[in-house]
Amino acid sequence: MRARVESDARGRRQVHDACFEPCSIEKGMRIIGGKWTGSILWHLKDGPVRFNDLARMVGGASKKMITERLRQLEMQNLVRREVMDTAPVSVQYEITEFGRSALGFLDELRKWSEGLPQDIHADG
16 A cells, blocks of 8 residues: 655656555455444454344344344354354354454554544544
8 A cells, every 4th residue: 555646747646556446444444344343343352152142232233233244254254153052042153263363453443432532423
């Protein structure tokens, strides 16, 4: 990501080393940036969690939305799903080692968000 804009002798601006779609930041945001995705990964950091407990932990998200995100995360190898042999059958989710690699910057994002001024709101 070394894109830069330079002007030639006539003052015409030209881009060098442009970031082609998707650039590294965009690629990462497409994976982690979905609504509730970071929160789900964060709540799985301490060990396996049953689906209903995870739904309680991720307040504000519907079970349908959590299911969608978990399926995406599982397809991307960020989360592992395990069906437990219980009555009734229950499912638990666990973060993978690859998923754990996102926890460092999610923690930095958490710290940054906690330090935001009171007048800045996430919804606009």
